[in-house]
Ligand SMILES: Nc1ncnc2c1ncn2[C@@H]1O[C@H](COP(=O)(O)OP(=O)(O)OP(=O)(O)O)[C@@H](O)[C@H]1O
């Protein structure tokens with residue numbers, strides 16, 4: 001089962017180098033706080049759908065260096081002291097991890113994962129945490145965009161054969177499901193995560209018989225209750241659909257029904273309109289039309305606007321490879337370090353304003369306006385900061401004169417405690433619960449933030465304390481540079 005996968009060396013060598021240097025210098029036990037966040041929404045979207053936590057939990061639970069891992073490190077780097085390698089035998093994740101729940105709608109620059117731990121541990125896990133969060137969040141976001149253009153239709157995830165290897169297919173199918181897809185063709189993903197699975201048949205099934213009609217008959221005889229026939233192997237209108245209708249009528253006589261036909265090439269709008277008319281004319285009004293062929297949200301939206309009569313969409317390559325944008329670009333930054341038993345905020349300066357980090361041991365709240373029930377902004381505050389009961393002052397962290405006060409609000413904490421002192425304190429929800437959570441999340445936002453094209457920016461604001469800490473550290477850094 002995936003939860004026992006040995007992934008301890010699934011990290012960048014520089015993490016082990018830093019762990020080693022801390023060990024050498026006697027600073028390995030110093031505590032610190034890291035935050036993972038991303039900077040820009042993918043696909044020009046207005047939001048992202050957070051995913052990856054389940055895998056992060058499995059990963060942290062299995063973390064331990066085996067003898068083989070340690071031997072390998074000994075061979076890889078002769079400078080590593082034997083004492084350090086022996087120390088790795090006892091390595092476990094003993095820190096605290098807080099994280100946004102899967103299926104939560106999230107925004108750029110807010111903390112999605114927060115690690116508070118010995119610096120020795122916090123370094124090791126960066127690579128894997130980002131790896132899981134970046135990919136799964138990207139696919140969940142893409143899936144949400146795709147589902148959004150036809151919310152009443154049924155979506156099948158078909159990407160495995162085109163995915164960047166098996167992990168991407170298996171976890172990608174789960175990410176797609178939690179963000180709105182209805183089933184996957186990947187049985188292993190279905191088995192691991194209890195996701196519905198569905199399948200039609202390939203062109204090779206038709207080609208393996210003398211005639212298309214015989215192929216269709218054989219298939220429906222084997223699977224009379226769930227056959228969807230692929231009608232484009234030879235000629236969709238002249239042969240595929242007429243043969244499917246013939247078989248559909250035979251099934252009807254036997255008290256069965258042809259579940260669907262699948263179109264996989266040509267003009268999908270035109271063909272689906274024709275197919276619907278032909279099926280209806282024959283009395284097969286319940287037979288659905290499935291379409292596939294390099295679909296994405298733009299093609300589906302275009303097909304809908306052309307009046308396509310498609311009920312079920314099979315989406316593979318464009319979704320599972322996130323073809324339009326292959327990386328989310330999430331990062332993991334040090335925001336506080338322990339000095340003499342207290343946390344001091346740290347900053348990373350950059351010539352690019354977007355890349356300057358926000359210092360401090362922080363948390364993030366979703367501010368819900370009590371009157372409208374809608375989310376007004378996300379609000380980043382220090383973890384130990386008290387929020388006012390009412391009249392919350394929000395201001396743009398760049399154009400600070402842009403401000404407003406929310407009189408009556410509810411503040412939802414987005415970071416949930418997952419591990420405390422290395423112990424799992426969170427019950428992983430079933431993917432169905434995550435799906436429901438995502439649906440509820442969508443209700444929280446005004447449509448202008450959710451639309452696919454040119455959405456309005458949703459604000460992620462800083463508390464005055466966080467903002468002034470950032471300004472002070474920026475000033476101190478520029479003063480140091482001048483000197
Ligand atoms: N009516 C339509 N409007 C917009 N895009 C469409 C329409 N019908 C199909 N497409 C999309 O156009 C893309 C290319 O379709 P095209 O017809 O060139 O390929 P194909 O049908 O696979 O070709 P072939 O018939 O040679 O197999 C696919 O992504 C398909 O989903």
Ligand SMILES: O=P(O)(O)OC[C@H]1O[C@H](OP(=O)(O)OP(=O)(O)O)[C@H](O)[C@@H]1O
Nearest residue numbers: 158202203264292293294295315316317
């Ligand atoms: O186009 P995608 O969005 O990636 O969806 C998956 C594709 O995979 C299959 O084609 P393939 O040619 O691999 O096999 P087939 O013989 O089953 O059509 C299927 O027919 C879809 O066209």
Ligand SMILES: O=C(O)c1cccnc1
Nearest residue numbers: 158185198199200201314
């Ligand atoms: O079941 C299908 O039709 C299917 C599954 C995977 C890829 N393409 C199609």
